Amino acid sequence: MKIITKDNFCRDLFTEKVIAENVNELIGKELVKEWNNRHWNDHSDYYLALVEDDYELYDGYADLM
Secondary structure (H helix, E strand, C coil), X not given: CEEEEEXXXXXXXXECCEEECCCCHHXXXXXXXXXXXXXXXXXXXXXXXXXXXXXXXXXXXXXXX
């Protein structure tokens, strides 16, 4: 599993980034939960999410090309 950034406002022009790869599912859930509890609010640009290894990152800027 991997930890990525997700857009808080569902904008089209956002690039998801990988924060950590090869993360254990249980530890990853706790890390994401703790980070979001401490650093996320309604005005944050992004939040963290735990996704499967084969998840394809969204790149809104690539769609413009």
